[in-house]
Amino acid sequence: MAVDLHLHSRFSDGSDSPTAIVDAAADLGLTGIALTDHDILDGVPEAAAAAKRRGILFVGGTELSVSWRDQSMHMLVYFLEPGSGPLQDRLGALQESRHNRNIEITSRLAGLGVEITFAEVQQEAGSGVVGRPHFAAVLMAKGHVASVAEAFDRYLAAGRPAYVPRMRLTAEEAIRLARETDAVAVIAHPHTLQLRSEEFAGGFRELVDIGLGGIEAHYSEYTPEMRNRIAAICADLGIVATGGSDYHGTYKPSLAVGTGTGDLRVPDEALHRLEEIR
Numbered sequence: 001m002a003v004d005l006h007l008h009s010r011f012s013d014g015s016d017s018p019t020a021i022v023d024a025a026a027d028l029g030l031t032g033i034a035l036t037d038h039d040i041l042d043g044v045p046e047a048a049a050a051a052k053r054r055g056i057l058f059v060g061g062t063e064l065s066v067s068w069r070d071q072s073m074h075m076l077v078y079f080l081e082p083g084s085g086p087l088q089d090r091l092g093a094l095q096e097s098r099h100n101r102n103i104e105i106t107s108r109l110a111g112l113g114v115e116i117t118f119a120e121v122q123q124e125a126g127s128g129v130v131g132r133p134h135f136a137a138v139l140m141a142k143g144h145v146a147s148v149a150e151a152f153d154r155y156l157a158a159g160r161p162a163y164v165p166r167m168r169l170t171a172e173e174a175i176r177l178a179r180e181t182d183a184v185a186v187i188a189h190p191h192t193l194q195l196r197s198e199e200f201a202g203g204f205r206e207l208v209d210i211g212l213g214g215i216e217a218h219y220s221e222y223t224p225e226m227r228n229r230i231a232a233i234c235a236d237l238g239i240v241a242t243g244g245s246d247y248h249g250t251y252k253p254s255l256a257v258g259t260g261t262g263d264l265r266v267p268d269e270a271l272h273r274l275e276e277i278r
């Protein structure tokens with residue numbers, strides 16, 4: 001039996017409602033899912049209700065962009081409910097910083113002769129947090145670029161002219177806040193980090209010492225060999241090998257709920273072990 005612990009809904013930069021994601025997961029026969037919208041928990045109640053109706057396990061969570069050794073790292077945090085709490089109380093500041101960044105991206109684009117309004121981007125995003133994929137969608141719809149990839153390559157990616165950084169927690173802060181919130185922090189898609197393979201386990205040990213609960217091993221962009229290798233490193237470190245599709249609906253059309261690019265299968269032991277170590 002399988003689960004999917006990395007999913008984005010329209011409350012951040014996915015296109016589907018939480019209910020539609022739960023339905024897709026249940027239809028596929030998954031036994032549990034986690035919703036991990038960027039910096040926001042507003043989709044959690046809807047997803048929890050839908051999961052209860054469909055009889056699958058559900059965990060509320062979020063995906064944070066954090067800094068680690070001068071690098072950008074993505075951190076998934078599981079077992080979060082909306083409301084107040086040590087971690088929840090920081091999400092408001094992260095959202096505000098996002099908002100200011102989005103205004104700045106809009107004016108940088110204008111300075112580059114690319115006329116899109118922030119209202120158009122907000123309209124694209126709906127009621128959730130606005131992210132760069134929404135800018136990419138508007139740039140495409142208005143004919144400024146031919147693809148999402150071109151939008152990032154020309155304008156939005158780090159180092160490109162409309163890139164604007166935003167406030168980040170450090171990896172250590174995120175892990176500590178997660179622990180204080182009775183939640184579990186997990187490193188997402190570690191292949192995006194610059195890390196020599198011999199450093200891989202040792203580099204994470206200091207994070208494990210302060211409470212890191214897992215690393216995402218089951219991820220579409222990894223070969224089966226890499227998934228096994230990361231799972232073995234997790235076993236060595238005494239933490240959980242997690243995984244998920246990173247589904248974003250139409251914003252990343254190559255990824256499906258549960259199966260990612262096709263061959264993903266996250267064992268449901270991943271979810272059970274997260275519950276155990278919580």
Ligand code: AMP
Nearest residue numbers: 013038130131132133148149152153157
């Ligand atoms: P933001 O949270 O606004 O910084 O945007 C992050 C989102 O942009 C995540 O869903 C990323 O997967 C996506 N993203 C980042 N870089 C790229 C890229 N080069 N091409 C496509 N999507 C990207």
Ligand code: ZN
Nearest residue numbers: 008013038248
């Ligand atoms: Zn995203």
Ligand code: FE
Nearest residue numbers: 063074188189
């Ligand atoms: Fe990510």
Ligand code: FE
Nearest residue numbers: 006008063246
């Ligand atoms: Fe993600």
